[in-house]
Amino acid sequence: MSAAPQISGRQDTLDGVRAVAALGVLVFHVASSAGSITNPAGARWLFNGGQVGVPVFFVLSGLLLYRPWAAAVLDGRRPAPRVGEYLWKRFFRIMPALWVVVVFFMLTAGRDHIDDPLTWGSLLTLTQTYLPDPWWNGNLGPAHLGQLWSLVVEVGWYVTLPFTAAVLAWWARRAGGDDVGVRAKRLLAGIGAYAALSLVYTVAMFVPEWHAQMGVWLPRFFVWFAVGMALAVVTVWARLDERRPVAAMCRAVSDSWAACWVAAAMLYVVSATPATGPIGLQHSDTFWTSALHMIVHGLCATALVAPVALAPPDHPVLGAALGNRVMRFLGRISYGLFLWQSLIIVGWYDAMDRDFRGNVATDLPLMAAATIAAATLSYYLVERPFQAVARRRGGRSRPVPAPARSS
Numbered sequence: 536m537s538a539a540p541q542i543s544g545r546q547d548t549l550d551g552v553r554a555v556a557a558l559g560v561l562v563f564h565v566a567s568s569a570g571s572i573t574n575p576a577g578a579r580w581l582f583n584g585g586q587v588g589v590p591v592f593f594v595l596s597g598l599l600l601y602r603p604w605a606a607a608v609l610d611g612r613r614p615a616p617r618v619g620e621y622l623w624k625r626f627f628r629i630m631p632a633l634w635v636v637v638v639f640f641m642l643t644a645g646r647d648h649i650d651d652p653l654t655w656g657s658l659l660t661l662t663q664t665y666l667p668d669p670w671w672n673g674n675l676g677p678a679h680l681g682q683l684w685s686l687v688v689e690v691g692w693y694v695t696l697p698f699t700a701a702v703l704a705w706w707a708r709r710a711g712g713d714d715v716g717v718r719a720k721r722l723l724a725g726i727g728a729y730a731a732l733s734l735v736y737t738v739a740m741f742v743p744e745w746h747a748q749m750g751v752w753l754p755r756f757f758v759w760f761a762v763g764m765a766l767a768v769v770t771v772w773a774r775l776d777e778r779r780p781v782a783a784m785c786r787a788v789s790d791s792w793a794a795c796w797v798a799a800a801m802l803y804v805v806s807a808t809p810a811t812g813p814i815g816l817q818h819s820d821t822f823w824t825s826a827l828h829m830i831v832h833g834l835c836a837t838a839l840v841a842p843v844a845l846a847p848p849d850h851p852v853l854g855a856a857l858g859n860r861v862m863r864f865l866g867r868i869s870y871g872l873f874l875w876q877s878l879i880i881v882g883w884y885d886a887m888d889r890d891f892r893g894n895v896a897t898d899l900p901l902m903a904a905a906t907i908a909a910a911t912l913s914y915y916l917v918e919r920p921f922q923a924v925a926r927r928r929g930g931r932s933r934p935v936p937a938p939a940r941s942s
Contacts, residue, residue, distance in 0.1 A: 539782040540770040540789075541848040542602060548843045548850070550866025551857025553595060555839070557869040558903075559588035561876050562895075564682065565902050568884045569893030572814055582895070583814050584807030589685050590759040590836035592873075596689060597763020598770075598844055604700035605767045608707050608722060609715050610775055615704070618697045625693045627925035628870075632917045633686070634659060636874045644679045644882055661687045664751045674748045674818070682877045684751045691753040692760055699729065716781075719772040723765055730761035733829060741822045750818040750825070758829055762837050766844045773845075789846035792853060795838045802835035870918065871910025879905050 563585025566572045571579040607615040637658045641649050648654045648670060657663040663676045664687045675681040707721040736754040740746055749755070773782040788795070805811065811828040812819040819825040846853050856862075865872070880902050884890050 547858035551862035554865035556591035570891030799838035871913035
């Protein structure tokens with residue numbers, strides 16, 4: 536069983552990947568506010584690739600949250616997650632820390648709109664990107680909370696996941712029988728169709744005319760979540776199938792981590808160029824560029840995450856690189872890193888009157904330290920206590936039982 540990937544419990548290496556994604560987005564936002572990305576001198580445009588942290592987060596969500604449903608389909612001994620319990624845990628994982636950030640924003644940078652119930656309501660419910668005529672300039676939300684557009688997408692996916700999982704389970708079980716491989720292949724086919732909906736949606740963004748606001752809505756990003764969902768199916772399949780060829784394939788991918796990460800680095804460079812969309816925070820106004828953005832960023836995230844997701848629990852190199860104490864800590868506080876970074880970065884540049892006139896080399900250490908401090912407080916004072924409440928109410932998930940080894 537040592538060749539099979541881990542499919543239950545906390546995975547330290549995935550915490551490390553989460554930390555990499557959060558820090559990548561942080562660097563991108565510092566470089567954007569400093570004006571470095573649009574500076575034609577040198578290779579500062581490479582900071583634009585930090586946006587790839589978003590698909591990494593989406594792939595991780597698809598992997599970790601869909602995996603219990605995949606296990607229920609492939610292993611008849613495990614029931615599907617209870618929808619109420621799942622939603623309850625998601626609520627306590629996401630909303631309390633978000634509400635603290637929103638209140639802080641409204642009392643400081645957003646105080647001019649403190650009497651606006653629509654602003655309060657949309658930010659507290661993560662619906663701000665759906666407003667047709669907001670007071671802020673752009674489709675991402677207020678500048679100090681601009682990164683929350685991706686959290687709007689994530690929460691939308693959280694809410695729809697039980698329905699999506701039910702449809703996929705129905706499709707997989709139509710094959711009949713108890714063969715894990717047959718069901719896994721049908722699940723993967725269904726997830727492929729789910730991913731293809733992103734392309735259909737992208738066409739709708741541009742036909743008959745371009746609708747920029749649709750570019751930050753959930754259906755566009757099905758494909759990135761689908762990558763994680765497919766990895767979830769493969770990991771469970773590898774653990775349950777006694778014939779072991781899938782587990783061997785997983786081990787081969789994890790042992791090729793260096794080649795995968797070199798590919799991810801090359802794709803990162805491409806993702807930073809105008810080939811995948813405008814430099815900075817603007818959205819592409821052409822179909823092919825928008826489609827290439829989804830493909831290249833998705834492939835980059837896949838190349839980064841796949842060898843980690845498919846690795847056995849005791850992989851020495853990945854454990855040392857991503858599962859060490861520092862990376863585990865940054866992974867645990869990564870949600871706070873995500874929530875607080877723009878509020879700190881944009882607020883600091885505004886206060887110093889240095890918008891688009893900063894220096895990443897000197898500003899990044901300060902912004903990173905301040906964001907890590909805020910995220911640490913958020914984790915210990917807000918996130919962890921509310922997660923404990925959710926666990927006490929809903930109970931812990933049981934591990935997926937492994938098959939007996941063949942003699």
